[in-house]
């Protein structure tokens with residue numbers, strides 16, 4: 105028996121509610137980084153100051169003071185004067201509107217063309233993508249500057265139309281970047297779900313694909329904006345900007361370059377203005393690109409501190425012989441409810457533990473927490489995850505990276521999402537093999553082929569050359585398992601690894617997992633809502649309901665003789681009947697749904713759906729009776745066991761009020 109028989113009362117008693125984390129609302133995430141603040145403030149300042157320059161500038165841009173030519177900063181001229189005695193401050197800010205606005209125009213044109221084309225190509229498939237890609241390749245092959253000069257030759261020094269044409273040319277590059285992102289986003293399950301739900305193409309793109317691309321769009325836009333400023337200044341430097349006396353940054357720099365030796369200061373104000381504005385755009389891009397990282401660190405500080413404290417106190421409680429021990433694990437939304445509370449289990453080497461339960465019970469959150477891979481805004485707020493001799497809760501990202509892949513690996517339920525559509529299977533396997541095993545590329549390729557063979561892929565060489573979209577679901581899942589094995593992990597976390605596959609392939613993948621456990625001594629934590637899978641594969645099982653483990657123990661014992669009413673109900677509702685047993689005429693049902701986090705009932709969370717619930721089940725438990733070798737989170741467990749009750753097929757649990765239960769022979 106390796107599932108940690110935690111004292112259920114202990115679980116309940118030590119699970120305190122987590123106070124919600126205070127989160128700064130309303131402030132965009134990039135404004136929480138100094139670079140982002142600097143970039144945004146500077147760009148807004150220059151834009152506003154330039155657009156309003158006519159209202160506040162101390163001198164007209166063409167007002168000459170020949171007696172004070174080439175002066176340094178003074179109270180009369182804060183940034184000095186140019187060779188004609190004109191005020192540099194007034195000219196710089198008056199000149200600012202053109203590069204800023206024309207660069208914005210360039211961006212609007214570039215993204216206005218590139219982004220819709222990428223969305224169309226990603227949606228319509230290979231043929232459309234190939235046509236659009238070839239056209240954009242032609243555009244990218246054109247010599248940019250020569251083309252711009254030719255355009256200027258035809259239409260004259262009109263920087264707005266010139267920058268718009270530059271936007272058309274750059275749209276090809278925007279398309280290339282956005283296509284990769286759009287293709288990857290379109291493969292996500294929620295996009296498919298939206299399409300299955302009948303959402304039209306435009307709405308799928310606007311509501312689901314574009315929001316996921318927003319960060320990349322913003323980063324690209326901020327970087328291209330800086331490039332636009334430099335091209336703009338370059339054209340004006342070459343004399344293709346506004347005609348004198350209208351100021352432009354490029355012409356002012358060109359003018360200053362003639363006086364580098366007799367008045368070096370002249371270069372400073374305009375040069376700095378251009379440099380700072382370009383740096384500001386790049387800083388903004390960096391801040392946008394770092395979305396979530398700083399936020400995640402900040403948000404997790406408090407919960408982690410508590411978690412580490414809990415981990416330290418639980419260090420003495422290691423289960424002998426276990427490689428993984430989870431105790432009192434609580435996972436919470438940062439400014440919201442707990443998703444999982446007081447979860448505990450242990451895993452021996454070379455065994456398989458199944459986490460089962462209905463959808464929304466917290467199985468995935470529990471499994472992902474083992475690798476520190478919780479979604480943004482969700483964090484471990486209490487408890488301990490001990491892996492061999494190491495406490496995983498509280499480790500930094502760098503420390504977790506030493507464990508991820510090398511010691512603990514993961515496969516997901518959707519293999520196609522786990523593989524990067526942009527790279528061949530060879531590339532995706534060779535990179536981690538080189539990193540984990542420190543071998544040369546040819547050796548890594550050999551290992552990759554061996555790994556593919558070890559997961560049952562016969563034509564490994566062909567698969568290595570393939571891209572994910574060329575593989576079937578079963579093949580892709582085998583590749584994902586091979587990918588998980590690249591770091592020779594000791595623990596594999598498999599989150600519903602067969603859900604997306606058809607029945608025959610499911611059986612093959614399960615058999616593969618079984619032989620990996622047997623042959624390599626791998627330990628596996630498998631998430632499943634399929635009791636057939638659990639019975640088939642698992643040594644131990646932890647049944648989860650509404651964020652807690654309600655029953656755990658050896659799989660055979662729990663599945664043959666369930667003690668918690670929820671486990672009984674799950675088994676009663678299970679359509680898979682073991683060979684040789686009679687097929688029931690009707691399956692049991694469990695009325696209602698799993699209560700969502702934040703709405704869990706007091707006392708037993710299953711009480712509102714339980715056929716055996718009584719008044720005592722709806723108040724907080726004091727202590728729970730110990731039950732056999734396993735752990736059962738039910739105050740009536742002994743009573744129900746003595747009465748030998750079974751979940752009634754026709755019984756419908758009350759969803760709201762708990763009536764004194766008709767208990768099929770159990771004394772109330």
Ligand SMILES: Nc1ncnc2c1ncn2[C@@H]1O[C@H](COP(=O)(O)OP(=O)(O)OP(=O)(O)O)[C@@H](O)[C@H]1O
Nearest residue numbers: 437443462463464465466467468469470479482701
């Ligand atoms: N990013 C998130 N932010 C807030 N709540 C979340 C988030 N992800 C999941 N949840 C909630 O956490 C609860 C547990 O989710 P989890 O995915 O672990 O359930 P599960 O048992 O694995 O279900 P399934 O089999 O459907 O994946 C659910 O109520 C879910 O709505």
